[in-house]
Amino acid sequence: xxxNVFEQMAKRYDTEARIELAKVxxxxxxxxxxxxxxxxxxxxxxxxxxxxxxxxxLVDSILMVDSSKEMSEIAKAKISYRGMTNSKVLxxxxxxxxxxxxxxxxxxxxxxHHIPDTIKILQELYNILNNGGKLIIxxxxxxxxINHPKVHNGFSHEGxxxxxxxVGFKSNEIKTFYHxxxxxxxxxxxxxxxxxxx
Ligand SMILES: C[S@@+](CC[C@H](N)C(=O)[O-])C[C@H]1O[C@@H](n2cnc3c(N)ncnc32)[C@H](O)[C@@H]1O
Numbered sequence: 001x002x003x004n005v006f007e008q009m010a011k012r013y014d015t016e017a018r019i020e021l022a023k024v025x026x027x028x029x030x031x032x033x034x035x036x037x038x039x040x041x042x043x044x045x046x047x048x049x050x051x052x053x054x055x056x057x058l059v060d061s062i063l064m065v066d067s068s069k070e071m072s073e074i075a076k077a078k079i080s081y082r083g084m085t086n087s088k089v090l091x092x093x094x095x096x097x098x099x100x101x102x103x104x105x106x107x108x109x110x111x112x113h114h115i116p117d118t119i120k121i122l123q124e125l126y127n128i129l130n131n132g133g134k135l136i137i138x139x140x141x142x143x144x145x146i147n148h149p150k151v152h153n154g155f156s157h158e159g160x161x162x163x164x165x166x167v168g169f170k171s172n173e174i175k176t177f178y179h180x181x182x183x184x185x186x187x188x189x190x191x192x193x194x195x196x197x198x
Contacts, residue, residue: 007069010074014074021180024178024180041063043107044125046064046075048071052064052107056087064090101128103130106135107138108137119163122167122169136194140190140192141155146189157174169196
């Protein structure tokens with residue numbers, strides 16, 4: 001986990017632009033979490049907590065998981081500062097080793113494009129979900145202007161649906177919900193939300 005670029009950028013992560021983009025994502029995810037009050041949620045790749053810190057009133061508990069120690073520490077400090085009693089942080093990378101955990105809902109916001117083996121992480125998250133549980137993915141639509149050795153250049157809806165079905169997820173629904181200027185590696189891009197059931 002040492003060569004994770006997020007270790008270097010953690011303290012500078014919460015820029016105005018990222019906070020604004022997070023607000024757009026939070027609005028979309030909150031709508032998806034209606035009627036989830038008794039449920040447990042894992043925010044996988046939670047970063048500094050920009051998304052799930054705004055969701056804690058909608059669910060029973062939140063576990064924020066991130067493979068960057070520095071990002072995790074910032075999320076932890078925010079939880080403590082806000083006195084949030086139903087949220088915790090775990091420094092972990094499930095592509096290396098997955099702890100014994102269970103959850104009703106798993107959220108991944110702007111994380112999947114950073115993970116080389118997407119099938120592997122989707123499989124691990126599938127195993128953690130309780131039967132009938134939900135995986136919510138927010139990420140960028142495929143963008144041919146982006147070419148980076150360590151980052152997927154977004155995902156096509158059909159390509160992602162195929163991967164989710166291969167892993168075993170049912171009723172995979174995907175829709176684009178936002179277009180923004182220079183939001184993905186400095187390129188104009190759009191974001192999708194996908195919702196799948198185990
Ligand atoms: C672009 S940030 C998104 C943060 C947050 N989800 C948000 O939307 O504001 C991506 C985060 O994913 C984390 N990450 C990348 N690869 C990961 C992996 N294999 N396991 C867990 N977290 C990972 C990074 O450390 C970083 O905090």
